[in-house]
Structures are given as structure tokens and as C-alpha cells.
Amino acid sequence: MAVTSTSTEYFPYRIGVDVGGTNTDAVIVDTTLSKDPASSIIAAKKTPTTSPSVTDGIKAAVQSVLDESNVDRRHIASLAIGTTHFINAIIERDERHLSKVAVVRLSKSFTREVPPFSDFPPQVRDIMCGYCTQVDGGLQIDGSIEASVVESQVVEECAQIRQRGIRAVVVSGVFSPLDHHVHQEETVRRIINRELPGVSVTCSSEISNLGFLERENASILNASIHRFAQRIIREFKTAMKSLKLQCGLYLTQNDGTLLDAETAARLPIRTFSSGPTNSMRGAAYLCKLYTDAGNSSPTTIVCDVGGTTTDVGVLLPSGYPRQAVGDVSIAGVRVNYGMPQVESIGIGGGSIIRETEDRRLTVGRDSVGYAIKTKALVFGGTITTATDVTVAAGGKVDIGNSDFVAGISQDTIAKTQATIRREYERICDLMKTSPAPLPMILVGGGSIICPPHLDGISEIIWPAFHDVANAVGAATARISATVDMVQNASNQTVAEAMQKATVIATQRVIEAGARPDTVAITEKESLPLQYVDHQVRTVVKAVGDFSPSKIIMEQWKEEEEEEEEEEDEPVTRGHPPTKPTQQAELHLEEPFDIDRYKPRIVADPKTGAKTWMVSTTDLEWLAEGCYVLGCGGGGSPYPEMLKLRQHLEQGHELRVIDMKSLEDDARIYWAGNMGSPAVPAERLSASESILAMETMMEYNNHESFDAMIGIEIGGSNGLQPLTIGSSLHFDRPVVDADWMGRAYPNLWQVIVAVQEENQILPCAIASGDGRTLIMTKSPDDKLIDQTLRAPSIEMGYYVGFCARPTTTELVRRWAIRNTISQAWRIGRCIARANRANTMSTVTEQIIEEMGGEESAKVLFRGKIVEVERRLFKGHSHGEVVIRHVSADADHEQDNTTTSLPAIATGGDLHIPFMNENLLARHRRDDGSEAVIAAVPDLITVINSANGKALGIGEYRYGMVVNVLGVACSPGWNDNDPGLRAGGLAAFGYDDITYRSLGTYKEPRSVIEEFL
DSSP states (O other): OOEEEEOOSOOOEEEEEEEOSSEEEEEEEEGGGTTSHHHHEEEEEEEEOOSSSHHHHHHHHHHHHHHHHOOOGGGEEEEEEEEOHHHHHHHTTOGGGOOOEEEEEEOSSSSTTSOTTTTSOHHHHHHHEEEEEEESOOBOTTSOBSSOOOHHHHHHHHHHHHHHTOOEEEEEETTGGGOSSSOHHHHHHHHHHHHSTTOEEEEGGGTOOSOHHHHHHHHHHHHHHHHHHHHHHHHHHHHHHHTTOOSEEEEEOTTSBEEEHHHHHHOGGGGTTHHHHHHHHHHHHHTTSOOSTTOOOOOEEEEEEOSSOEEEEEEOTTSSBOBOOSOEEETTEEEOOOOBOOEEESOOTTEEEEEOTTSOEEEEEEEOGGGHHHHBGGGTOSBOBHHHHHHHTOSSOOOSOGGGGTTSOHHHHHHHHHHHHHHHHHHHHHHOSSSSOEEEEEESTTGGGSOSOOTTEEEEEOOTTGGGHHHHHHHTOBEEEEEEEEEEOSSSOHHHHHHHHHHHHHHHHHHTTBOGGGOEEEEEEEEEOTTOTTEEEEEEEEEEOBOGGGOEEEEOOSSOSSOOOTTOOOOOSSSOOOOOHHHHHTTSOOOOOTTTOOOEEEEOTTTOOEEEEOOHHHHHHHHHHHHHHTTTOSOOSHHHHHHHHHHHHTTOOOEEEOGGGSOTTOEEEEEEEEEOTTTHHHHOSOSHHHHHHHHHHHHHTOSOOSEEEESOSSGGGGTHHHHHHSTTTTOOOEEEEESSSSOOSOGGGSHHHHHSSSOSOSEEEEOSSSOEEEEOOOSOTHHHHHHHHHHHHHTTSEEEEEOOOEEHHHHHHHSEETHHHHHHHHHHHHHHHHHHTOGGGHHHHHHHHTTSTTTEEEEEEEEEEEEEEEEETTEEEEEEEEEEOOSHHHHHHTTOOOOOOOSOOSSEEEEEEESEEOEEEEEOTTSOEEEEEETTSEEEEEETTTOOBOOGGGOOTTOEEEEEEEOOOHHHHSSHHHHHHHSGGGGTOTTSOOOOSSOOOOOOOHHHHHO
């Protein structure tokens, strides 16, 4: 191993390297000249990545800049490298670089229903899945201990891991990111390291934050690539040794800051998306968008033009990229770690220009790529590219031989430039959050093709060294530290909690090597936890300039640090080698025709009763539809969907029937979960509702029942009846109906309770870990929620709930019919839009399924520009503000022309929420206001990037969204009791008059249609 020492001597020079598939770029920056970025870059080099070994490209590029600059190697502070090696190995599913992983979960009572690797693509699971187990441990959402770690259990599992020869282990504990006191994951890691020397252990809490499955998935990817990352970094160090460099070695991570080599080898996932970030951070440095701590610059678009594509991102006033929101997946695996928001178009310097038979001109999407210097006209080739047209158009472009492009017609030049301009204006407009013009920085080797003027862009900046901006971003990267913690807000204000997190983040970034006088806070967010009193999640990120006085110098021994294992193969250029395409194709899924798919409906030959046998495809569509019907609340159905998919894979059955199949004297139970949606995101929705059912049946002396009906179709409770009715549990069918037609925050607002007396009590709640409680009396249904809240908190802030069983008569009178069918159809719309690339009209497709324009409306189209959240009496209150954007460009992009006009355009849309969205208030440009939709009608915010619904906890700045409004069911608005219970007055909006969006249309029954 290398011996490290700390020096107080000043080291002004920093080397940045970007390892790409085509070129390896390198620069040397003199930090004493940072006030003049162009002067501070004292050497730069682009070297083709053509050697079989990645280290050769690094050595060639770095040696070149060392020779050019002639700096004293002893005065070099750091070598920072940006690389895509690790993520490429996973995306390409290269078994030579991926290890088997053992997963040890910490929880005594939860998560078993959704085992590790549940949502991995089959091929990735086959490569990585080595062994999965569970031992005692885990926390509750308030930080209290669910169960203590039992050492003997861990030792026993170590024997199983040793027997299987697995050398990569993940330790994943429930709510482990909140474990700031007992450190259960670290305790288990120490036991494993003692029992299994040489085995690498990844603790999930050091990978990402709340969201158990996504955090565990990210940890598995990290553990699988860990051995390969160690070898890559050893090769980087070998290159440094041959260059006689003894400075600190760093890799750039996803947020554009530095990660020391030791940490990068242990946590390679942090480097996965460093490439785009390096380009944006390099652009920020070259254009002096930050100089000192606290300096704020205007929001700026960065356009990185390569040979084939153009990547566009946004630098926030902090000088750091705007982060992507929503689902992130690597090789089909959902993870929850940060990465920059980047949009791409298929236009670059090497894009091929063609004219079709009808005289239309196309630019790309194919490109000559790295072969531009041999194939483009301007270099003596035969293919017309975007670069050729730019040179032919004249201007200050000095590339190749302009005589070679003299034959390009003015018509071709005009059409090409018009196409490029239109695409650039469209992609820039997509990234903006307001109509106001923004400056744009051009970087990348192909940036000469960008027009000199663009609508919506106030200024186009083309800095010196633009073609090596990614290497500049690596060389000038800063140090960062992030604090994400849940704090008690009963003994301090939210502002005081935020200040505490800020102090901790500042201390951590200084300890990591930042110069104290340069530390700045670049991110702050406060997130109250729904239904959890006095608990607030605070997220703070601090950054600071790399401190030369704290450089860690590498003192190399003569011998090698570690012996390479015999089976290791040399790392090839740019990215790991892939297996032959034919082998990979064996694992691809068969094409699936969504429109031809039919659910399996069977009829009883004796009674004629019809039953829908739910499949895995049905489940996926139901989950997406339930989230849309959740109106921002109800919690994500995703963990419940994975649990049910396990049921089907194990051979169990999930059945749905319509009301016609119910016997007149049927006994019908209704149950679900209640509490904070943040809890099942960690505990993965265990057996709480099953235990509540068993408790209620025991109290009622019922040995059985006839059917289940859902409390609410919106959110995770939409799938709960299927879990309870599964043949794994009670083996009973689920009625295609529910009591709400959406998600609602209060139990007393279910329609049967609004319209009939004494329909909830007696009821039972269960914690999932053996504790149950029965409530038998209350003078008022509204007091039931309040009464159950205190024990629910003591039982983990999330409980299963089972109410008094109901009757066929009441179901037929008050239940919302065919809502499972409706959720299925909505999910099918989303799947179809994703498959057919018609995402821009997914809202219109959903509206058609909901009954057309008479029943549903596009309320607004825009981008989220503000989100306010606060906690009051256990409910998450707040408001999201959406600023208008036009949908025209999106429809041009996917060649769709059918789009419904929104009810409101221009200005902003304000949506207050109380766990669910309550109303939509349009604030026009002239300052006037109008309420365009309100509960009990449904108001849903849909992510335009993937057509999926957003929960209120997922609202993030900069997201492009469509707002959908749907007329509520007759149970809410046919009479006064329903309207009062579900309407605005129930939420404190007495001054707003309710007007329905349209006429509710009963959903079509899947059972009737597909029998």
C-alpha cells in the first residue's frame, strides 16, 4: 500500500484528465492565476484513446502537458480524473468486471416480502446475485431502534458467504441513513471484516439516502463494481508512478466535486455521471461564474457539442449543475443517487446532412463521429457534415480546407442552419424554467456548428479552451460534503434545524480538505415527514475550494502495491471490453405488443361468475395508474407492486371480480395502510394490513369472508386489497371498486362513511411487528383519525388498518365502480406512450381513457419553479408553483399533432396540497387569479419526461409537468354530504365555490371487455 503524508507547502498546479472513448483530454491549471481562467490553463492536450490500455492514453496526455508547461512535478497539487469506466462496465453487463454480491439486510420484522434484486433485469440479477439473507436490526423513522444487532446471527451468515466464495457484501438496514447513534451497519461491517478478511463490505447508508430499495440497489451496483474499480485506480496510480507524480490522486464525482482515490475505489458509484458534470463545471470556471465563496452568478445554460450529440445542462446561481429528478436507472436498475439534469439531441459536429426525395433536409441523427477528419468534406472526405456546412457558410471558422466545401449550395446551408437553430432553441427552451432569456456557454469540439444567435438566449459565450472543458472541470473541481438528517422540530424551529445541518456540513467539507474561507452552501432543503409529528428532514450541501495546504502526497514504494489476480485482464481504451453482441442478445426481452395484450378473464362454468386473473403486466400498469389516481398522495405503489410480483412468480393467484359476481349476503372486508408514506419506502410495506385483518376477524369471530374492497384506489392502498386477497394469504377475490375513487388524507372521508352512519367502527390497527389495537367507539367519525394517530406513532408511524366489514348492498350503493379497471387503463396509456415515443401526448391519452374532454381536462402545462412544504398536525401541507411553457416543441419532437388546449395558459399555476393536491389556482400575467379546479375533482401532476405521476414529495424545481384534472365520481357531488366531506370546506377553503370540471364517466370494466 502507498504511504501518505500531509505537507503544508504550497502547490499551485493541478492536472485534470478526462478519459473518453475517442480522446483523452488533459490540462494543467495554475491556481495562482484563477482570476484569469484562460491564462491559468498553462497547457492543454487532446490525445486519441487508441491504446489497448487506458493508462497509455492518460500517460500520453499528461506527459504532453507536463512537457509543454515544464512545471516542477513537486509543485503539482493533484491529478483529478473523470472516467466512465465503472458505469460502462455495468451498462455493458461485462461479467469479467462485475462480482457476485451477498446482501445482508438488517430488520427483524420488515422487508422480507420484497427480497433483494426484486426489480433487477434478469441478466443483471444473474450476474450479480450471490446470496441474500436477513438478520435482526433496523430503525424506526424517528431514529429509535426496531431491533438490536445480534452478533451470532451475523457470524452464522458469514459462514454461508464464505462457503459460496463471495467477496463483495452489501449491508442494508431499514432507515440506516437516520442512524447517527448506534451505527448498526458499521457494527455489522466490523463483524464481517473480522470473520471474512479481504471481503469488501458496502454499507448502504454511505451510498445514498432514504428509499430502501433504491439505496440497496445502488449499493449492490457499487459492491459488484468495487473490485474492478480498485484495479482501475491501481492502473491510474501506475500511470502516475511512471510520470514521476507524487501528488494526490482524485476522481471527479457526480456532483462535480473531488473524491480521493481511496474513497473512489471503495465507492465507485459516486463517479458514474461525472462526465457531463465536468463539462458544466469546466464551463463555469472558463467563464468566471464563481470566484469566491458566496459569489452567485446568473442561471446559465451549458451546451456541450460533440461529434454525434449535443448535451445541454443548466448551471444554477451556485455554479453547480441542476440535478435530475425522478427515477434514475443504471442498466435497468432503479437507484437514488444524484446526477446532473442533462437533455440531449442527435446533432453534433459530425452529423450527416442528407436531402430526401421530397427535397426535405435532415441533420443527423447518424454521424461520422471520430472519423470526421477523414470522412468530412472539409478534410478531403466524401460525406457532408454539419461542420462542412458551417465552414461553407463562412465566418470566423478556420477548419480544414474551405475550398473542399465550395460546392455546398446556399439552399443546403440555409436549411441546415435553420434545422440546427430550431433544435437548439427547442432544447434550450426545454431546460429553462421561465421565458426570460438566459446566457449560454458553448463547449466541446463540435461547438462551431451552433448558430451565433438563438431566440431565448441572451448571449452565447464561446470561451477559450472550450474543447477541453471537461478536463478543465476535473482540474478545478472543489471539495463537497452533504448532510441529510431527520431532526426533531419540537424543541427547535425548522430554521434552527437547518442551521444545525449547515454547521455540520461546513465542518465536514473543511475536514475533507476545503479552504474554510471559500466554503459556500449550494443546496438547502427542508422536507417535513408526512404524518410524523415534529420530524423534519434537512438536506444541506457545502462546497469549498481545494486547499493546497492539505494535499495528501503519495509516497510510492518500489514494489507494487498489490498483486493483480491472475484472471484480471488489461483495461481497454475508453471503456471496458464488451462480450460479443450475440451473447448479450440472448437475454433481451421479446417484443411486447401492448395493444394486442389481453388480460386473462375466466368464467365459472356453473355460476357464470367472471374473474380477472391478474398478471405481472397487469400489476405494472395498475401501479402506474394508482399513482396517477393518488393526486399527489397515497405513497408510491412500487414496493407493493414488487411484493405482488413475487406472489405471482411463486405461483400464487391474484383475482379481481366485478360487483355482479357478489352474492347478496356476501361479507366484504376493507383494509389498507395508514400513516407516513416515508415509512413503506423503507420498510417496503410488510404484513401490517394482514395482521390488522386477522385481528379484526378474530374480534368479529369470523373464520372467513367473501371478498375485499379497497379503501382508496389512489397510491399504494390501491394495491393493498390484492395483497390481502392473494392466495398466499386469504385467497379471496377483490371487487373492481373502492370507497374513494382517488386518494384522500382522512379516513372519515370514505364515501360509505359520509353517506351512512357507523361504518368504520369497530376497527383494528397493526404495526407489523406483533402489536395490534382495536377501537370500538367514537362520538364522531372525524375523531377516529385523531384517536388512532397517537398509537400509530408509537407503532412506527405506519400501521395496517381494517374496518368494520361491509355488505353487498352498501358496496353496490356507494362504491366507485371499476376503479381497478381505470387504474389498469391509465397504466396502459403510460406504457404505450413510452413504447411508441408519444410521451408528449400521454396526458391526452389518459384523458381519453377517463371519458374524454367532457370528463377530464389538461389544466396547465409548465415547469415547477417553487415548492413550499410544512408540517401541520401530521399532514404535509404546502404549495407547488408551476410556470407556463408551451407544448408545441414537444409535439414537433415526436411527430405528434394531437394535443388538447389547456384550460389555463400563461402565468403561473399554484397548487396547495394537504398530502394530496387540493386546488389549482391560475395566476395570470396581469396579476388576476381564478380557481380552475378543486377537490373533490382529481388534480394530478404528471412528469412530462416519462408520463408518470408525481407524489408531492417528488415535486422538484425545474421539472417539466402537465397538470391533469378529472371530474369526481357521483358519490362525491350528487348530494350535499358528499360534497361537504370531500370538498374545499373540509380543508379550510370556505371562500371558494366548487365547480365541477365535467361529467364523471364510469370506467369501462376490464372484465366485461376482455371476457
